[in-house]
Structure formats: structure tokens, C-alpha cells
Amino acid sequence: xxxxSFRGLAATWVVLSALAPAVAQDQPPPASAEEVxxxxxxxxxxxxxxxxxxxxxxxxxxxxxxAPAAPPGGSAxxxxxxxxxxxxxxxxxxxxxxxxxxIGNFLGVGGSNHTENLPSMSLRExxxxxxxxxxxxxxxxxxxxxGEEGVEVEEGxxxxxxxxxxxxxxxxRMRPSFGKxxxxxxxxxxxxxxxxxxxxxxxxxxxxxxxxVSVARMIPLPGDIFSEVTLQAFRGEAEGLFEAPxxxxxxxxxxxxxxxxxxEAANLDVGLSYAxxxxxxxxxxxxxxxxxxxxxxxxxxxxxxxRSASVRGEYxxxxxxxxxxxxxxxxxxxxxxxxxxKRWFAGARVERAxxxxxxxxxxxxxxAILTFWPSEFSQLRxxxxxxxxxxxxxxxxxxxxxxxxxxxxxxxxx
Amino acid sequence: xxxxxxxxxxLFAPAFAGxxxxxxxxxxxxxxxxxxxxxxxxxxxxxxxxxxxYQDPHFxxxxxxxxxxxxxxxxxxxxxxxxxxxxxxxxxxxxxxxxIHPGNPGYLDVSNGCEILQRPTGQVxxxxxxxxxxxxxxxxxxxxxxxxxxxxxxxxxxxxDSGNRAAYEKNLAAFEAKLGxxxxxxxxxxxxxxxxxxxxxHNSWPNFAKHFRLNVAGNIEPKPGIPPTPSHTLEIxxxxxxxxxxxxxxxxYFDLKTPKFVAGKTGATVLVFYPSVGGTPEIKDxxxxxxxxxxxxAKVLGGKDR
Numbered sequence: 001x002x003x004x005s006f007r008g009l010a011a012t013w014v015v016l017s018a019l020a021p022a023v024a025q026d027q028p029p030p031a032s033a034e035e036v037x038x039x040x041x042x043x044x045x046x047x048x049x050x051x052x053x054x055x056x057x058x059x060x061x062x063x064x065x066x067a068p069a070a071p072p073g074g075s076a077x078x079x080x081x082x083x084x085x086x087x088x089x090x091x092x093x094x095x096x097x098x099x100x101x102x103i104g105n106f107l108g109v110g111g112s113n114h115t116e117n118l119p120s121m122s123l124r125e126x127x128x129x130x131x132x133x134x135x136x137x138x139x140x141x142x143x144x145x146x147g148e149e150g151v152e153v154e155e156g157x158x159x160x161x162x163x164x165x166x167x168x169x170x171x172x173r174m175r176p177s178f179g180k181x182x183x184x185x186x187x188x189x190x191x192x193x194x195x196x197x198x199x200x201x202x203x204x205x206x207x208x209x210x211x212x213v214s215v216a217r218m219i220p221l222p223g224d225i226f227s228e229v230t231l232q233a234f235r236g237e238a239e240g241l242f243e244a245p246x247x248x249x250x251x252x253x254x255x256x257x258x259x260x261x262x263x264e265a266a267n268l269d270v271g272l273s274y275a276x277x278x279x280x281x282x283x284x285x286x287x288x289x290x291x292x293x294x295x296x297x298x299x300x301x302x303x304x305x306x307r308s309a310s311v312r313g314e315y316x317x318x319x320x321x322x323x324x325x326x327x328x329x330x331x332x333x334x335x336x337x338x339x340x341x342k343r344w345f346a347g348a349r350v351e352r353a354x355x356x357x358x359x360x361x362x363x364x365x366x367x368a369i370l371t372f373w374p375s376e377f378s379q380l381r382x383x384x385x386x387x388x389x390x391x392x393x394x395x396x397x398x399x400x401x402x403x404x405x406x407x408x409x410x411x412x413x414x
Numbered sequence: 415x416x417x418x419x420x421x422x423x424x425l426f427a428p429a430f431a432g433x434x435x436x437x438x439x440x441x442x443x444x445x446x447x448x449x450x451x452x453x454x455x456x457x458x459x460x461x462x463x464x465x466x467x468y469q470d471p472h473f474x475x476x477x478x479x480x481x482x483x484x485x486x487x488x489x490x491x492x493x494x495x496x497x498x499x500x501x502x503x504x505x506x507x508x509x510x511x512x513x514i515h516p517g518n519p520g521y522l523d524v525s526n527g528c529e530i531l532q533r534p535t536g537q538v539x540x541x542x543x544x545x546x547x548x549x550x551x552x553x554x555x556x557x558x559x560x561x562x563x564x565x566x567x568x569x570x571x572x573x574x575d576s577g578n579r580a581a582y583e584k585n586l587a588a589f590e591a592k593l594g595x596x597x598x599x600x601x602x603x604x605x606x607x608x609x610x611x612x613x614x615x616h617n618s619w620p621n622f623a624k625h626f627r628l629n630v631a632g633n634i635e636p637k638p639g640i641p642p643t644p645s646h647t648l649e650i651x652x653x654x655x656x657x658x659x660x661x662x663x664x665x666x667y668f669d670l671k672t673p674k675f676v677a678g679k680t681g682a683t684v685l686v687f688y689p690s691v692g693g694t695p696e697i698k699d700x701x702x703x704x705x706x707x708x709x710x711x712a713k714v715l716g717g718k719d720r
Contacts, residue, residue: 220482302667
């Protein structure tokens with residue numbers, strides 16, 4: 001059957017190829033000098049007609065004065081043709097290029113810390129994003145992270161935006177929707193570093209990044225409240241979190257989010273997360289993560305560019321099956337941010353998290369943050385941080401973060 | 415497994431419950447477009463907006479509640495020219511509503527056909543501030559563009575809901591007639607001040623100024639989106655003094671501190687100037703925007719408000 005249809009296709013191709021030159025031969029022959037003269041004359045006549053009409057139009061006055069009123073009782077004039085689309089002033093060759101942007105993230109660290117020894121100065125990651133619509137059904141987003149040691153695909157996924165039934169699917173490498181912070185890229189966090197819950201439970205400084213599929217469904221609640229369920233399956237590999245000894249070892253994540261506008265100026269965003277996957281410590285052992293996250297924002301619309309506040313927190317509980325039994329650890333952070341002026345934000349964070357592999361060990365931290373935005377495209381941030389580690393070390397550090405973005409204006413994440 | 419299937423059925427069942435409303439559901443990014451759409455659509459449409467009239471339209475939050483609105487829309491009306499670049503693209507992507515994606519029938523960019531000013535001709539860099547490479551996006555503040563917007567919306571509604579074409583045509587004619595009449599009234603009010611110079615906070619008013627033959631002599635912002643600096647504030651004070659400028663126009667969402675300081679040094683009047691429907695509860699429709707602004711400006715320029 002397959003072979004026959006190929007043969008049919010090939011025959012069609014041959015017929016089409018044979019026809020092609022015939023179509024080409026239908027082109028008119030080159031114009032003679034006489035024809036060119038006649039055409040020129042016609043153009044000149046048309047030109048003078050256009051000028052005469054333009055003058056008449058101008059004499060009629062501005063269009064507002066000429067706008068006809070609806071004749072009472074009579075039939076209305078037809079809808080004028082919609083105005084022609086104006087071509088975007090960009091180079092033709094750029095039409096189908098993706099939007100490109102790059103974000104530099106410099107971090108300077110002072111003070112001493114033997115547990116988490118961040119370098120004195122680093123360009124932590126330069127994120128290059130390539131984003132475009134693929135076709136009428138999907139868009140693609142790539143976020144390449146250029147670290148000092150190499151390049152990696154931080155995220156690279158296609159989103160299928162026009163599925164029936166209110167579904168939204170993503171395929172590729174992405175940050176799983178476990179809590180709120182894990183989904184955010186480093187440069188949009190309200191701090192210069194990752195909170196301890198991410199470091200201790202979600203695979204270290206960079207958080208959990210997985211390769212797999214994600215399906216989300218919107219479920220409006222009564223009173224026009226937004227809620228969304230997300231179900232995700234990933235290859236069960238994530239550094240320091242999940243391991244996949246065999247192909248069938250997958251890690252799953254489920255997230256339920258409810259967002260409600262409390263007033264015009266205030267809103268509340270609450271999420272519940274559950275993740276499970278093999279951890280490779282024994283043949284059949286796995287790690288389960290449960291989390292709850294909440295973000296409250298206040299931003300009066302009239303003065304939104306000058307004043308705002310937000311409070312956010314996450315609680316994560318980790319259950320790691322080990323040879324010796326299950327290790328149950330938990331941790332949380334609470335953070336607040338207040339916008340003092342158009343470009344100034346002050347914030348604070350308090351955090352506490354057990355170690356996932358040994359709940360008897362607990363890390364704690366306090367941080368104060370001051371952020372200045374010279375413009376929408378650059379940011380200076382100072383953070384004073386005290387972390388008391390399970391081993392007994394107390395580290396006092398000053399972090400200076402400078403971020404700068406070039407290229408396409410991306411949307412602000414919410 | 416059975417439990418999982420049951421859970422999925424419960425979760426996703428509401429997806430297939432359709433809406434019975436026969437009205438064309440319109441979501442606009444600005445109240446101005448919703449107001450014009452209501453004039454054209456009358457009882458045949460339901461219009462809603464994302465940004466409020468007293469909110470800076472450049473900085474709207476991409477709240478999930480907007481996704482819900484967009485998911486139900488038959489028509490999305492946008493200002494375009496990248497005014498909504500900071501929040502709208504992810505909302506459209508997450509709306510699960512293919513109708514309103516750019517390029518589809520339910521997406522209408524009403525900047526098409528309007529007179530767009532200040533399209534950069536040379537190189538554009540962000541050293542110029544938060545410039546718009548496709549031109550100044552505050553074009554609806556010219557009644558002539560308002561007419562073009564109304565025609566675009568009418569043509570779109572006639573396309574989406576062809577059964578009611580005659581009604582849209584009739585309403586458009588009425589809108590245009592009223593706009594012509596109102597415009598003559600506004601022009602008459604500001605005619606005595608043709609050529610007058612004004613200072614504005616942000617570069618939002620070139621279309622308004624052109625239509626009413628005013629000259630924007632300077633902006634309180636040194637560059638678009640960049641807050642006032644002391645040196646630039648001094649320059650503006652000198653400018654206002656040397657040219658005897660009487661009015662400083664400030665959108666309702668900007669801080670009045672610097673404009674008031676400048677006014678105190680120069681004797682000019684700070685006028686809260688409304689760029690959109692809903693700027694105050696009294697500004698209920700597109701005509702009321704100009705009624706409020708033109709009336710207030712005529713008072714100040716005529717020296718009645720000093």
C-alpha cells in the first residue's frame with residue numbers, strides 16, 4: 001500500500017515537472033519600444049487624473065467635516081474598508097528570525113563561607129533566549145545558559161497553544177512547576193541567590209530542571225477565579241534529586257494553582273505541588289516532594305509604577321527512601337519586598353531547611369536585600385546574608401548582583 | 415489507575431461545557447477601544463478591558479485572571495506598536511484561545527491605518543530610553559485616529575458577525591457623525607490657543623498636540639520611562655520661564671512631585687490630563703476623554719484656572 005502511494009506521488013511529480021516549463025513559456029514576450037511609449041503615455045494620463053482628484057478631495061476639507069451623518073430612517077452607508085496593514089519596518093530577512101535577548105548576571109561575593117563557597121566574582125550565567133512562533137499550533141522558547149564552564153540548555157520547549165478542550169501542552173526541557181520559585185529563572189528572583197528550600201530539596205543552586213512533557217488545564221472556579229492543574233512527566237534524571245537507572249524510571253510532578261484578585265490592587269496566588277521519582281539509592285527507592293506556595297501582592301493601579309509590596313512563602317517536605325529507611329525533611333522560606341520608589345525595592349527573607357538526605361541537619365538563613373533598577377533593562381542588587389549551617393558554621397556574606405539585558409523586550413513574568 | 419481516571423474526568427469535565435451567550439465577546443487592552451467597540455456594537459457586544467484608564471498602559475501585570483477573560487474572547491483589540499509587549503504575549507499564549515492569536519480573525523491591532531507619529535528613522539538604541547521602535551503608541555489621542563479605529567472595529571465586527579452587519583454600519587455612521595460634531599466643538603474651544611506651547615510629563619501627547627495645533631516644548635522625563643533628574647528639571651524650569659509656558663500635563667499615574675516643584679518655580683499650572691476612558695469615573699466614553707482634557711486645557715491656557 002505504502003509503496004503504491006509512493007509510486008503515485010512519483011508519477012504526479014513527473015507530470016508536474018513536465019508541465020512546469022510549459023507554464024513558464026506562458027510569460028509574455030519582452031515589450032517593444034512602441035509599447036513602452038504607449039504605456040508611458042497612459043501612466044502620465046493616470047498621474048494627472050490622480051492629481052486632479054487629490055486637489056478635489058483637498059477642496060472638500062478635512063474628513064471630519066465631510067463625515068456623513070446617518071440618514072434618518074434610511075439605509076446606513078456601507079462600512080468603509082478596513083485600513084491596510086502597515087508593514088513592520090524591519091528587514092525582510094529578519095521576519096522569521098526568533099526574538100533574541102541576552103541577560104548578563106554578575107555576582108560579587110564578600111565575606112567567608114566554607115559550606116557554600118561562591119567565587120569572589122563570577123558571571124554566573126548569561127542567559128540567551130530565542131523565542132518565536134513555530135506554526136499556527138505552537139511556539140518555541142529556548143533559554144541557553146552560558147556559564148563560565150560551558151553552555152547548557154536551561155530550558156528548550158515547544159508550547160502547543162491551540163489544543164482543544166482548554167489544554168496547554170509543553171514538550172522539551174523545562175523547569176517543572178514545583179512551587180513558584182523553581183519555575184522562575186535566576187534573573188527574575190527577588191534575591192541574588194536561591195533560597196535554601198531550592199538548594200536542599202530541589203537539586204541544588206539551579207533548582208529542578210527536567211526533560212519531558214507537561215499538560216495544563218484551566219479550571220475556572222465560581223466567581224471568575226482562575227485555577228489551573230498541571231501534570232508533568234520527566235525523564236527521572238535530575239542532578240542530586242532523581243536518578244533513572246532504567247528507561248521506565250520517570251519522575252512525575254503535579255501542580256494546582258489558584259489565583260484570585262482580592263481587590264483591584266491586591267491578589268493572592270496559592271499553589272500545591274507533589275512530585276515523585278526514583279532516587280537511585282536502592283533498586284526501588286524513590287523521593288517524594290510535597291509543597292505549598294503562596295504569594296500575596298499589593299499594587300494600587302494608579303500609583304503602580306511607584307508603590308507595591310509582595311509577601312511570598314513556600315513550604316517543602318521531602319521524603320527520601322534510603323537503605324536505612326525513609327528520611328523525612330522539611331523546610332520553608334518567607335520573603336517580603338516593598339517598593340520604596342519607582343526604581344528602589346527593599347526586601348527581607350527568612351529561611352530554614354533540613355538536609356534532604358539527613359533531616360537531623362538543619363540550615364538556617366536571614367537576608368536583607370536592596371534593589372535599584374536604573375531602567376527596565378538593568379538592575380543592581382545588594383544582599384546581606386547570614387546562613388547558619390548544620391555543621392555549626394555561621395557565614396556572613398555580602399552579595400552584589402548586577403544584571404543587564406539586551407535585545408528583544410521580553411514580557412515580565414508574573 | 416481507576417482513581418486517576420476518575421480524578422481526570424472530574425477535573426476536565428467543565429472544559430466541554432460551552433457558553434450560550436450570542437454576544438460578540440470583546441476584550442481590549444485599553445478602555446478606549448472597548449468604549450469605541452461598545453459604540454459600534456451596542457447590545458450585540460460585551461466589551462471588557464485589561465488596563466484601567468488610570469493605570470500606566472506600559473506596565474500592566476500579566477495576571478492569571480486576565481487569562482480567564484482572554485480564554486472566552488471572540489475578539490481581542492490591541493494598541494499594537496509594542497505598547498503591550500511587557501504583558502500581553504504570555505497571556506495570549508496561555509489563553510488556550512486560538513481565535514485571538516495574532517494573525518487570526520479574532521485579533522485586531524487598531525494601529526493599522528492610524529497616523530503614527532515619531533516612527534524612528536535612524537538607529538534605535540535603548541540609550542534613548544524606553545523608545546518604541548514602531549512609533550509613538552499613544553495615537554488614539556487624536557480624534558481622527560479615533561475614527562480610523564472605529565472603522566477598523568466596525569469592519570472586524572461585520573466580518574465576525576456578518577448577520578448583524580447593517581447594525582454595525584449604522585452605529586459606525588452615528589459614531590462618526592457624533593465625533594465630527596464633537597471635534598468641531600473641541601477645536602473651537604482650543605482654537606484661540608493654536609500654536610500654544612505645553613510641557614508634558616511623558617511623551618504621550620504628540621497626536622493630541624498635532625490635532626489641536628499645540629506644541630509640546632518638552633517632557634518632564636528626560637527620556638521615555640526615565641524618571642526626572644535634577645539637571646533636566648532645571649532645564650525644563652528655564653524652558654517654561656523663557657517661553658512663558660502655562661501648562662504642564664501629567665497623566666494620572668505619574669508622581670506629581672516634580673511637576674509641582676516645576677510649577678512652583680515657574681507659575682505654570684499642573685494639569686492632570688487623562689489619556690484614557692475611565693481615568694476618572696466621569697470619563698465614561700471616548701468622547702468624554704476629550705471633553706475632560708480639552709475643557710481643562712482651555713481653562714488653563716485661557717488663564718481661568720490660575
